[in-house]
Amino acid sequence: MGERRFLDIALSAAVFILLEVIALIVLSKTSPMQNIWFLRMSHRTSSILWRVGESVRSFASLKIQNEDLAERNLELSRELLRYQIAEAHRLGVDEVHYTGFDFIHARIVKMSRSYQHNYLVLDRGYEDGVTLHSGIVGPKGVVGVVEAVGKHFSYGMTLMNTSIGVSARIGHEGYACTLRWDGIHSDGAYVEGLSHTGLVSPGDTVRTSGLSSLFPEGIPLGIADEPKLGSGASAVVPVKLFQDFKALRHVMILCNLDSDRIKEVERQAEVPKK
């Protein structure tokens, strides 16, 4: 019974389409006005279909485009590093920003944003060259620090973590301070450790200081807001971070190539103390 009904409906639909097509073809052949109208309608319909198809295709290829852009970003960073080294040799300068760091592109596999101690998991491990306590940076600034390294994955604490502080410099004079997450906003932070509020003006850029082995000097972190008085006479400056953690997908891991030598020196310095 059901099959019979389905066949009846299919037959009716086929006959309907056939007769309508014949009628419209005859009409368009014999009436120029209707012919022009049909052509205009078909062009409009096909343009809408093309537009929709193009949107779907473009949306489907976004992931691949993001991967390509991240790879390109990595290549450009390495190229910039080579130019800086070459320029430093030409000028006879020994110290070069970003030297001693290797860049490794990584994709965020998992990331928490709703806790006071947020973390992320990256799809690169020690087999890809990632080392412990490497810095993680995004397209617009610092993201966090690698805390554990597996064979193919790494675990890191993000800057959205009340226990992490990044060594920074602020203002034209480059006063050293520490930047911490404000614990509320995904793009909000503050700097502490300034002796008084007069050292900073609203709009000053906060950058990494290069005083730790995690990040090279000069990576932009955010923009300073109006300084406030903290505990005692020290100043606290709210900072709007450049890097918004909500839109983060790809990052670069900065592996300090001199970290072993730095640790060795630190160990040697600690031995006489004991």
Add this chain to the structure above:
Amino acid sequence: MNNKSFIINYLILLAADILVLALCNLPQFLFVTILPVMVMCLPRSVNTPLGMAIAFATGFAADFLTTGALGLSSAALVVVGLLRTPLLSLLFGDTLPLHRSTVAFTSKGFAGAVLFVLIPLAVFLAIYITIDGAGMRSLWFNCLRFIISLAADSLLSFGAAVMLTSDKKGGQWN
């Protein structure tokens, strides 16, 4: 009404429709047609594909013998042919005796008869006027043409339906 009488009446009404369209100089706002209700009055024994084929042939004949664009009435009338069976089921139910050659279009009272005439006519006119305008006529012109034609054609269609479904035994008028 037997099949022979129905065919003769159907052809007479088709000829009348063609004559009116071909000979009368009607205003642009008025399009006279009884073809949709003629298709609706086809016997219940005529299934949907055959009904659409008859509707196509009827429209083609009307277009060919009048000054209308060839294929225009066919395109609109085939849609009425497609909707005929579900519309009859909706208005009169599936329990209509199959031995009757034509539908008893007044069996559900005045409201049923009005819907029997108005729905296919409105569908036909909407398609016909839209394609005939070919995007060149304004919306208000098309709407005015639709309303005037629907009002005039409803009366004519009612008469045509009575003629096509009249039963000498008088069963359908009970």
